[in-house]
Amino acid sequence: MNASDNNDETISLIILGRGGQGAVTACEILAEAAYLSGNFKDVHAYPSFGAERRGAPVQAYAKLSRAEKIWDRAQIEHPDILIVFDETVLDYEVVSSLKTKGTFIINSDKEPEFFVNQFNFSKDVKIIVANISNLALEKNLTIDGNPVINTPILGLLSRALPDLTLENLKEVVFNKMGEKVGKLNFELIEQGYNLAKIL
């Protein structure tokens, strides 16, 4: 059994990233945007409990509930959605915990079919892929020379969760980052949304 079995309307989500890449911030933004959309009664966003080190693989989590307040306080065992910042942080154990009808979102230059083969996903798993790193590098949205992934990849999430709209993401990103940086981030969210390869 898993956390979201507790309530059919609760969507559980895990982000795989690296310390310093902003996985927790991504969860915070998506939770805020989901709440703002009015389509979710309750949202939770949280980091891995304990210390995180820059550069080490990290996880961040979110739970989104459409109908009810979230009282589930257990860790997510089987996520509905898995967001992977890049292939180097892929964790086979976590990927295999994805629900059979879950969604797998990854920043990669590969085709969705590649991941079906790599992980032997069932036909019911939705796969959403875009080369977010490349988009960020093209726009020069980098930190210490590394492309910013965490915000732009949320455009792909919007493809999986249509009631988390680009407009909601835009509002949160602008609020958090101010007009100038927010605009740059949102353009990438939109590009990712439009360029996403979906299987």
Place this chain on the structure above:
Amino acid sequence: MYGGMSCESNNYGGGKISLTITEPKFKTLGQKTKILTGNHAAAHAIRQAKVGVISAYPITPQSPVVEKIAEFISKGKLDAKFVKVESEHSALAVCCAASVTGSRVATATSAHGLELMYEMLPWAAGNRLPIVINLATRSLGAPWSVWTDHSDFITIRDVGWIQFMCESNQEIYDTNIQAFKIAEDPQVFLPSVVAYDGYILSHTMMPVTLEDQQDIDAFLPPLKHHINLSDISQIKGVDPVTTPHIRNRGEEGTAPGYYEYRYALQKALENSIDIIQQVHDEFAQKFGRSYGNGLFKTEQVEDANVIIIAMGSVASQSKIVVKKLRREGLKVGLVSLKLFRPYPAKYLKELLKEKETIVVFDRDIGYGYEGVLCYELKSALYGLKKSPFIKGFIVGLGGRDVTNEHIIDGVNRALNQAKTGEISQTTEFLGLKLDQLSDYDESTFFEEVKK
């Protein structure tokens, strides 16, 4: 005279028992909802309570509370003095000193930070200082762990503080605002702890409604302290050596002995239950959010013959279990303890007097005996004509995940023991993973693990 001594004129002990839990009927005031961690919800409440002095020492998982407060002060959003210190002991010593000047005072801590404060805790209670501590709960070492359980929270139950446990970030915010008002009530004047599970609430972002400042101000007026050393002409001193006997002070009359002061402390705690409920109800009316009867929250207790009792994160998880088991036809209910001290014994006795089976889940343990919630409940229900079967389990120490399965397993084991009459006297831990230890051998494990 300290505020507490006036308690003798109160009609303590005979307070009405109200178990009615009303849904909020009032339209909420101007709201502003943010997505906040539990720690930041606490910090915002402290800011809006217009605390005058904060003194704290950082410790995981509490640190973001005081970091945020420091930020509020530096940005001019809170006009308060932040006193940096070298330890939690000093932090609470500063809080006590600041409180006797008549200032509203708060701090925050966790685990060994609270244990290092311990020496000062009875002083704050005995002096009747309305300090509020936010406690992001964390297990006690060794071995070293930064993750949640309620071990720290239970260690301070006998020193005279009011102790609240919260289940959501909104409840952290709301309870903080109430805690100041309760602590500062002339019939109370007691310090209080507002606790919440470390990480599970302290680091999880949830929607939290921050009320308008003017509404908070109206609900929580400035502190009128019973003691105010900033006016040195009024007070001769605090904490002189207090003798076992009543002292005759000539023209000034008589001074209580230590025994009378401590009697007053106990009465103030007993009386505070009424104030806690009043303040809770007033808050619910004004802001539209309520938490059971202010002492505990219930789910489907009325027709239940099996009752789960838990606190904080474990109670939250149990809400889901109640729904699940109800769907399977088991008449189960939940009592989530919000007020741990003063312990609402007579209210629980009234609520549970006709129940058949009670299953208590402790995210703590009174080492050498059993879970503290369990043995306190047994004590509270003593003297009932027909005593329920009470079975306790230990869960989730040191941040071990507490799942629905663990709670369901506990309920089933308890029902089974109640049915067969084979009551296990050993303290049972749910969610142990001894079988996953590569070379676990029960005969040698206990020898090896202590090395």
